[in-house]
Amino acid sequence: MTTTAPTPARATVFRGLPRVFWLLFSGQLVNRLGGVVLPFLAFHLAGRGYTAGQVAAVVSAYGLGGLGGQPLGGYLADRLGRRTTLIGGLLATAGCLVLIAAAGDLTGLTAAALAMGLAGDVYRPAASALVAETTPPHLRARAFGLMHWAVNAGAAVAGAVAGVLLAHGFWLLVALDVTTGVAFAVIVAVGIPRGRDRAVPRPARNGYAVAARDRLLLLALLLLLLGLILYAQAAYALPLALAADGLPASLHGLLITLNGAIVVIFQPVFIAWLSPLPRLPVLGVSMAVVGAGLALTGLAVHPWHYVVTVVLWSIGEIGMAGFEATLVADLTPEGAHGTYQALYGWTAAVARFAGPAAGAVLLQAHALWWACAATGALCAVFAYLLMPALDRRVRACGPPAVPDGGSAAG
Template sequence: MTVTAPARPTVFQGLPKVFWLLFSGQLVNRFGGVVLPFLVFYLTGRGYAAAQIAAVVSAYGLGGLGGQPLGGYLADRFGRRATLISGLLATATCLILIAAAGSLPWLMAGALAMGLAGDVYRPAASALVAETTPPHLRAKAFGLMHWAVNVGTAAAGAIAGFLLAHGFWLLVVLDVATSVAFAVIVAVGIPRGHDKAAARSARNGYAIAARDRVLMAALIFLLTGLVLYAQAAYALPLALAADGFPASLYGLLITVNGAIVVIFQPLFISWLSRLPRLPVLGVSMTVVGLGLGLTGVATQPWHYVATVVLWSIGEIGMAGFEAALIADLTPERAHGTYQALYGWTTAIARFAGPAVGAVLFQAGMLWWACAATGLLCAVFAVTLMPAVARRERALTQPA
């Protein structure tokens, strides 16, 4: 008798119900994430000057630096489910405040509050993914969450321009409705057991996490890769402008990047998720660095398209593995704190990326630096492997 080997689960199989609830909520929420991307157009239409608009956007960014640390504290202290619901409802409230603001100070206050509230739910969501998903499936789970963000963002971009033409309030209604919908999905679908406050032990809290040398080394490694990847958004437009290409080419390149991630990430993620975290991250960051480095020799539109294809492949390898690596290093009941520190690292990269890119671009060293940084990340990953392996063994051993 012939015995048939069991079929290997597909990318959409094997993950728990809680993950799919969060995946659905993230997809819905990102579909409604249209207010902030189009806020500049709205404020310009209201007659605000460029400096005033910059002040509003800066206020949002400043608030964003505190959102993830606050969310991580609340998630570990008061529970993941409660933090998710309250963070999403607070986000909806702040959106209404921005729309109702009648003066620049109130706009800045609303943007500051929005930056703070808008990221509160993220560490709680990541903590739930880490805690409810088996370790060998974490990279796949976090990768699919990244995919949901891209799919939702692409869908939002397709409809947002139409809605804006009929009134900014339509964008606000959509964004508020999707935030509330995500909160309802969590409230109805996720058991109240996840609301139990995490018992604070000697291994929890930011003060303790800051003394975790393995975690700090991993965050520095990830920060290096994230600052490198940030050049795709901040330095690539500089290169296009310097070569005399129109902004429409940058729009095309971003569309190519989004299409590659949306189409190919589900295809690659099952295979990549079976591989060790650090080697995948090291190779992926190297591919991103080489793709960005080749921008320095691009002279034709198709050259730029080729470089975008290359670093987009690297992005697929980075997405999911970063959060999964941090989850693998996290002591019990501290996932909110540790994921918040990872989220804060991404926020720092968003702020540092433009400054680093601008300085190196002016010096004519940016693209060589990108290639070198990608290779440095590979060396960094290899160096971290023994310490990470020891930590993973320590966490899996019975107490």
């Protein structure tokens, strides 16, 4: 549990990070370059003649599995080790992808999608735990921000590649996804020594039992949940607003592309500016910016209005990225990074479920856009109120020793 430390002005966003981080960054980038099956699964199933309800059942099964994947991955990461969990989770995910492609009926597809949701998130807490443990505390925001950047950069390329491959058969998408997942596992197996798992401190008690009594962590997760439910409206409510104004679906595609381009181009610059700053103020202000950008969607009429709103909430997204996982890492006791990061991942999964439901209720009540502005402002106040408690935690515990990210020990 640490506070931030100043970063030299001459340092760039890419300097000073440990070798283990760059291995994980490279693996994540490669893995996301092949993340093409799930985004196009609905198109594939519809092409096979499945109804909209049946497609929804398969996709929902995947989401349900995802709710269990993060907690399982966090437990395994703290008990079996980060390296072992990473490799096992990635290989299991590759196997589930093959099962989805080979399934011959709806029952098999649903079961494979459920297994895929469970396996697909197992590796994430282990990867986040390694980033938290091997990166000096004052560089964690930069490291987690760059991991978010790798996901977006890889996804942008994957979307373009997948459209071409799908025309030649769904198995090509599966082959690419499996190959990149296995490549990530190989990078971890070759680049991260076995000794790291043996050197991981084991918590005296289950990490989730410790977390359940950590009131500051629970309050921080509540803050993150509010911010993530708010951000979910960018995916759920934006297309509905466009449709209500009679604007074409192609505009939605352009706006999503604009959001991705802003993140990919500008996030490294913003990371360099923001990473030396305290976590909670950056999170609070960023959530308020997201809320303001989404609230202005309610006033948008013409396409250029929507462009302005997307630019605004995309800037807020960049500010949120990295600082969420970093805040959780700063609150984590020794040996429990896997379970604590899993709780953050589970919070994000809950937000993806709750966001559309909350948006639907508020949209029907004609209160969604006002609620976005109010939620953003509430998050900023909430973050400000948590700052004294975080400062007291830091003073009470003091900064922990951070392992050398290039060594075998963790």
